[in-house]
Structure formats: C-alpha cells, structure tokens
Amino acid sequence: NGAEQVKAAGVFTPKQEYYQKVYDKIAQLLVEHDNYDDGSYGPVLVRLAWHASGTYDAETKTGGSNGATMRFPPEGDHGANAGLHAARDFLDPVKKEFPWITYSDLWTLAGVAAIQEMQGPKIPWRPGRNDRDVSYCTPDGRLPDASKEQKHLRAIFNRMGFNDQEIVALSGAHALGRCHTDRSGFSGPWTFSPTTLTNDYYKLLMEEKWAYKKWDGPKQFEDVSTKSLMMLPTDMALIKDKSFKSYVEKYAKDNDAFFKDFSNVVMKLFELGVPFETEERMTFKPSE
C-alpha cells in the first residue's frame, strides 16, 4: 500500500487517501462483525470517541482526545469507561494494518466512521493527535453522571466549553446504542433503531409518556406505551429545563437542523485540547 512506500522513502506525511483507507477498513469491519449487540459495533465506537474527548477541561487545558490515555489503568478502569474495551479491541486489527496512525487519531476517526456508516451526517475531521503516556491520564469524575440533572450537565459540559444548544445536540447521540446492566447498571435502548442515527431521540422525548421503571436497578425511565425504551435522568432533564427543551423541540421537528448542529458539535468535541498543525479538515466518503 502507498503508505508503506512513502514511509520507506523516509518522509511520511499521511494524506487524506491514507486516512480514507483507515475509514474504509473500519466500515468493512462494521459490516463483518454484525453479530454484536443490536447488530453493530457502531454505537460503542461512538461512545469510545466521546469518552476519550469528553475529559477535556478548558481551564487547565488537560484531557481530551489527544493522548488516548484510556489505554492505561487508571483511566481505562474508571466506572464511566466500563465496556469500552470492546471498542478498543475492535480497533486493534485496524491499528495493526495501519501502524502509522496514532491511537488517539484512530479512536476519533472511528467515531466519525461509525456515525457516517450509521446514516448520520458527514463529520469533518483532521489528524494531529499524539499518543501520550500514563502520566497524562485524567482524574475520575470528568464525564457526566447519568443519575443527575441539568445543573450537573451544565457544570460538566460548560467545563469542556459547550453551551445549552450544544449539550442538547450532543445528546442526540443517544438515538444510538443502549445501556448495559453490566457496564453502567442501566438497561435498554433509547430508540427503536439503535444502529441508525435519526432525530428519534428528541421525538420520543417529546411525544412519549415516560414513567419511572419499576425495578431493582438505578433510577431510569421507560416509555409507558411499550416499556421497551429507556431514558436516563440526564435525558429527562432536557425536557424539564426550559432552555434545553427549546432545542429538543427544534431537533424533534427538523432532522436537517439536528444533523447540521450534530456534525458541528461532534467535530468540536473530537478536537478538544488537540494542538493541530493543520487548519484543513477532511471529509470521508461513506461506503456504498
């Protein structure tokens, strides 16, 4: 492959076509390993990229996707990261095939690929993250606690540099995937199509009736009509709070507006704290 030749020549600056090859490999593996969870590793890849990035603290400029420090205990063992080894293991053969890419670029690129391959919007992306050693692990407690509400959401996401509109747009990722009792303690998916990105999360928040689930597990909500979907206390906070709710209403009505804002805010999330050398972003071609 071209990358090897350039590397052999001694100067290696990967170009977009090399990153597209990495993208294509991830897309291929997503199709091949369709026996996981609801039929896709896509959601857990998105969660890996989010948890790698969401540790960012704008004040101290620590954390964020630069470093891929979740590879190491203690960060890999933080409660919030339970289960993400599945996503990291999934990407191992990709790293083996393309050893020139850093783990931290790979994880965010995989998040982009997963979103696009699950019919989401294009997410512009740029390389430049470097892997760092264990001393760069962030302290536990930087990611949101699902049992809390709006005050906590604002504290956590304002720390990263996000406003109300961005918090709501980011939360639309919960159209994807599910909760696992052996990971977070919560249970179930948010939508009926957990491997396709849509604005259904917002529609369901607005249109369904939600009640506390009666069970021994942590406090969560279920839809009254089918009892097969779930919402976390932090999800419900988005319709309790007037400012948050205005954006939930907007995205429930307008999938294009959601996709546009989601693309912008995910791009921003995946770039938090990265000292890029290039202003230029690339956009990957989805698989057919």
Ligand code: ZEM
């Ligand atoms: Zn999540 N998330 N998240 N999230 N998340 C879970 C699963 C997934 C919160 C949260 O506590 C949880 C964002 C924001 C927030 C995804 C993406 C993004 C789970 C279930 C919990 C408990 C984990 C499990 O048991 O496996 C909270 C409190 C958030 C604050 C708003 C943002 C932002 C995301 C991306 C942009 C995804 C894709 C999943 C599904 C993972 C899977 O394995 O299916």
